[in-house]
Amino acid sequence: MNEKPLNLPAxxxxxxxxxxTLTAGLITDACLTLKxxxxxxxxxxxTENLIQRLDGIGRDWLEADYPFRRHALEAGPAATGFxxxxxxxxxxxxxxxxxxxxxxxxxxxxxGHPLRLDDFHAAEHERGTNRVALARGPDLLAHIAPGxxxxxxxxxxVLGLLTRAAQFVKCASGHAFLPRLFAxxxxxxxxxxxxxxxxxxxxxxxxxxxxALFAQADCVTxxxxxxxxxxxxxxxxxxxxxxxxxxxxxxxxxxxxxLDGRHPETIAARAALDVAAWNQLGCLSPHVIYVExxxxxxxxxxxxxxxxxxxxxxxxxxxxxxxxxxxxxxxxRRAIYEVRAAHSPETKMWASTESTAxxxxxxxxxxxxxxxxxxxxxxxxxxxxDEALRGAEPVREHISTVGLAAxxxxxxxxxxxxxxxxxxxxxxxxxxxxxxxxxxxxxRPALGxxxxxxxxxx
Amino acid sequence: xxxxxxxxxxxxxxxxxxRSQEHEFPKAxxxxxxxxLAAALFALQREAVPVYGEFCGKxxxxxxxxxREIPALPTAAFKEYEVTSLPAGERTHVFHSSGTTQHRxxxxxxxxxxxxxxxxxxxxxxxxxxxxxxxxxxxxxxxKNRTYGTNxxxxxxxxxxxxxxxxxxIVLTPAPVEAPHxxxxxxxxxxxAEFGGAVFTGRVNGEGAWTxxxxxxxxxxxxxxxxxxxxxxxxxxxxxxxxxxxxxxxRTAFRLAAGSRALETGGYKGRxxxxxxxxxxxxxxxxxxxxxSHILGEYGMSELSSQAYxxxxxxxxxxxxxxxWARARIVSPETGREAGEGETGLVQVVDLANVRSALAVQTxxxxxxxxEGFELKGRAAGAAARGCSLLLEESGSGxxxxxxxxxxxxxx
Numbered sequence: 001m002n003e004k005p006l007n008l009p010a011x012x013x014x015x016x017x018x019x020x021t022l023t024a025g026l027i028t029d030a031c032l033t034l035k036x037x038x039x040x041x042x043x044x045x046x047t048e049n050l051i052q053r054l055d056g057i058g059r060d061w062l063e064a065d066y067p068f069r070r071h072a073l074e075a076g077p078a079a080t081g082f083x084x085x086x087x088x089x090x091x092x093x094x095x096x097x098x099x100x101x102x103x104x105x106x107x108x109x110x111x112g113h114p115l116r117l118d119d120f121h122a123a124e125h126e127r128g129t130n131r132v133a134l135a136r137g138p139d140l141l142a143h144i145a146p147g148x149x150x151x152x153x154x155x156x157x158v159l160g161l162l163t164r165a166a167q168f169v170k171c172a173s174g175h176a177f178l179p180r181l182f183a184x185x186x187x188x189x190x191x192x193x194x195x196x197x198x199x200x201x202x203x204x205x206x207x208x209x210x211x212a213l214f215a216q217a218d219c220v221t222x223x224x225x226x227x228x229x230x231x232x233x234x235x236x237x238x239x240x241x242x243x244x245x246x247x248x249x250x251x252x253x254x255x256x257x258x259l260d261g262r263h264p265e266t267i268a269a270r271a272a273l274d275v276a277a278w279n280q281l282g283c284l285s286p287h288v289i290y291v292e293x294x295x296x297x298x299x300x301x302x303x304x305x306x307x308x309x310x311x312x313x314x315x316x317x318x319x320x321x322x323x324x325x326x327x328x329x330x331x332x333r334r335a336i337y338e339v340r341a342a343h344s345p346e347t348k349m350w351a352s353t354e355s356t357a358x359x360x361x362x363x364x365x366x367x368x369x370x371x372x373x374x375x376x377x378x379x380x381x382x383x384x385x386d387e388a389l390r391g392a393e394p395v396r397e398h399i400s401t402v403g404l405a406a407x408x409x410x411x412x413x414x415x416x417x418x419x420x421x422x423x424x425x426x427x428x429x430x431x432x433x434x435x436x437x438x439x440x441x442x443x444r445p446a447l448g449x450x451x452x453x454x455x456x457x458x
Numbered sequence: 459x460x461x462x463x464x465x466x467x468x469x470x471x472x473x474x475x476x477r478s479q480e481h482e483f484p485k486a487x488x489x490x491x492x493x494x495l496a497a498a499l500f501a502l503q504r505e506a507v508p509v510y511g512e513f514c515g516k517x518x519x520x521x522x523x524x525x526r527e528i529p530a531l532p533t534a535a536f537k538e539y540e541v542t543s544l545p546a547g548e549r550t551h552v553f554h555s556s557g558t559t560q561h562r563x564x565x566x567x568x569x570x571x572x573x574x575x576x577x578x579x580x581x582x583x584x585x586x587x588x589x590x591x592x593x594x595x596x597x598x599x600x601x602k603n604r605t606y607g608t609n610x611x612x613x614x615x616x617x618x619x620x621x622x623x624x625x626x627x628i629v630l631t632p633a634p635v636e637a638p639h640x641x642x643x644x645x646x647x648x649x650x651a652e653f654g655g656a657v658f659t660g661r662v663n664g665e666g667a668w669t670x671x672x673x674x675x676x677x678x679x680x681x682x683x684x685x686x687x688x689x690x691x692x693x694x695x696x697x698x699x700x701x702x703x704x705x706x707x708x709r710t711a712f713r714l715a716a717g718s719r720a721l722e723t724g725g726y727k728g729r730x731x732x733x734x735x736x737x738x739x740x741x742x743x744x745x746x747x748x749x750x751s752h753i754l755g756e757y758g759m760s761e762l763s764s765q766a767y768x769x770x771x772x773x774x775x776x777x778x779x780x781x782x783w784a785r786a787r788i789v790s791p792e793t794g795r796e797a798g799e800g801e802t803g804l805v806q807v808v809d810l811a812n813v814r815s816a817l818a819v820q821t822x823x824x825x826x827x828x829x830e831g832f833e834l835k836g837r838a839a840g841a842a843a844r845g846c847s848l849l850l851e852e853s854g855s856g857x858x859x860x861x862x863x864x865x866x867x868x869x870x
Contacts, residue, residue: 322792324791324801324802324803324824324835325802325824325836325837325838325839326839327791327792328791328803328804328822328824328837328838328839329838329839329840330791331791331792331794331804331838332532332534332791332804332820332822332838335532335534335820336532336534336535336538338513338516338517338532339509339512339513339531339532339534339535339538339539340538341516342509342512342513342515342516343509343512343513343539354792354793355792355793356791356792372839372840
């Protein structure tokens with residue numbers, strides 16, 4: 001197809017031509033407009049209407065010729081660094097979740113009744129009592145989006161919309177591409193909804209702009225390093241609520257029985273999908289895959305299989321170009337493991353040739369190792385889950401997801417063990433970067449942090 | 459002398475170092491000689507430095523004919539292993555990279571002879587860049603006046619500058635006896651010993667970190683200024699920042715005498731706030747009254763025995779250049795091959811003066827080649843990834859001594 005590139009109209013601050021400077025005054029004006037528009041166009045909407053809109057957008061984004069999708073895949077590689085195949089996989093897994101059914105399920109899970117944002121209702125277990133409640137969202141919800149994967153903030157935008165909040169999405173410099181397209185697609189679907197959204201980008205920590213935003217917002221979600229969150233907490237006025245998502249890392253665990261089957265390469269292929277999704281840059285991406293020894297194949301063979309799968313994925317879902325600084329980070333890391341591997345059989349390394357596309361380092365040492373990411377993964381041999389958890393102890397507070405491959409009754413036992421230890425989310429290996437729409441991000445309720453309840457005892 | 463022993467190699471290296479400074483070598487001859495010596499030293503080290511031998515064995519590199527074929531050992535290997543051919547009993551000196559107590563430092567071992575080579579390598583290249591016109595230098599240890607630097611007319615400008623007498627040397631690092639494991643302090647000690655009257659205003663605090671005695675530094679500067687005596691300042695970029703911020707906060711601008719000069723070196727590793735190099739130099743001009751052309755940048759590290767300089771004092775910045783007995787390559791991080799023109803890559807150095815360790819070193823510094831030299835472009839990304847990840851410095855690199863213009867921080 002040879003159609004014209006998408007020309008995005010200038011609806012949002014992020015649409016301003018390069019070189020236009022943002023000022024605190026512009027931010028304040030934008031916030032005031034958002035609040036006015038919310039009162040006019042959003043506050044009185046029904047949940048049903050919002051779900052319908054979101055469901056429609058979810059469907060549209062999955063259509064191959066939807067202009068916003070096409071633009072995301074055509075211009076995305078240059079704008080985000082992800083290859084079109086990686087973007088496709090990431091967008092598909094997000095928008096497949098965005099269905100009326102899932103949205104309703106999410107509301108039921110979070111509110112006890114799907115219509116409690118519309119009116120007073122009793123939750124299931126409160127039927128027959130005199131208690132009913134309704135929930136209200138914030139007036140103006142600000143999102144401080146992370147710089148690693150842009151799609152993360154889009155889920156927050158969906159949640160904010162359900163609560164009827166006007167939303168200001170602040171992206172890291174150069175990381176507004178997908179949120180901006182998503183906002184434009186909402187605008188096109190329903191211009192009045194779009195008028196309750198703002199998207200802007202500036203370097204994190206720009207005090208004057210952030211002060212202007214924080215003065216207007218009554219709730220802020222922020223994803224970033226613990227230091228960034230602390231700085232935001234300090235900068236927020238007392239009345240504003242913060243839902244902060246701090247530094248998180250994840251790992252995979254392959255139990256020995258999972259490798260007993262005839263096709264251990266299928267397990268390796270699932271691990272490879274988790275490493276390749278969003279090029280491993282997300283908080284839910286594995287840094288380490290722990291492999292329990294004692295199965296039909298051991299950690300070293302598994303690492304070899306994983307390397308093969310990553311090589312195969314590089315052909316179908318290439319990682320894409322990296323900045324010299326990032327590539328040099330990988331090259332430097334590889335160099336030291338090359339020295340170690342030459343010195344001792346306890347370390348082995350598999351790596352793409354002529355590029356930094358993927359790297360697998362196998363170590364017989366359980367200590368959790370933070371990866372330099374962009375498809376650089378550690379495989380660590382352990383005797384059992386206890387040893388893996390002892391190895392991960394230093395990052396226990398920071399663990400988000402455990403991708404688990406096990407069999408039979410052990411799956412449940414291991415899931416319980418990881419959960420009690422502190423993992424916020426346990427999912428099958430291969431699904432780590434595909435959290436369900438209603439997932440409790442970092443162990444927090446999906447909507448709870450945004451809402452204020454009103455109770456009525458009749 | 460035969461090239462089949464380290465002592466034999468040292469004799470040939472010394473001859474090469476002398477000749478390469480005295481003569482205008484035809485390029486082909488220089489290349490041939492460098493290759494011959496590099497191949498010989500490589501063959502010796504592959505046998506005698508176990509960790510390097512294993513590394514080369516794994517890469518299946520057998521004798522080389524071109525210095526570019528020599529496998530470069532990452533600086534991080536100097537932290538984890540003893541990269542040396544010296545048995546424990548023969549090591550008389552060890553240099554450590556700077557770093558915090560949590561991190562293992564790099565270690566570079568020396569014996570008497572290799573330390574001599576270190577000094578013989580560092581001095582002439584330093585003088586050539588720092589005092590190109592030569593200088594009458596006040597009493598050295600033996601009480602005699604001597605002339606240093608070169609009055610040759612074969613360097614780029616062709617015109618020797620007038621000799622400077624009475625340079626007051628102020629070194630912003632601790633004296634070598636205070637910091638015996640710092641190759642930088644050792645180097646500053648070695649060059650300033652030739653001047654006489656040099657003051658060291660750096661101190662070592664209880665945690666082993668370096669601080670600057672601002673009071674002593676300021677009073678030495680004031681004294682030199684009022685006596686009209688030109689000053690030579692030697693220090694890390696960090697120490698200069700401390701000094702310059704002190705000057706700025708107290709609104710004290712010096713107008714140092716003509717001929718005053720400075721050497722700055724070192725990054726800001728571990729510091730949250732870093733000053734871009736351009737800004738550092740601008741402040742040196744503003745608060746010390748130094749001409750831009752009189753500020754020399756040095757690139758060196760504890761893992762190497764030779765240093766690169768970015769200009770000859772009084773001339774234009776020409777990019778960092780090593781002496782004829784050390785060569786840098788800029789390699790693509792993706793392919794490991796020589797980076798293209800204008801392409802940012804990692805700095806690899808083959809240093810013939812690294813006699814008893816590994817001659818080829820892979821740094822984590824980024825640079826772009828420009829003409830004969832290279833320009834630094836920051837460092838390889840550490841473990842801290844974009845957005846959300848933990849800082850965990852496991853395979854950090856060696857000491858880094860140059861203030862680069864491009865420091866990027868985690869940004870959200």
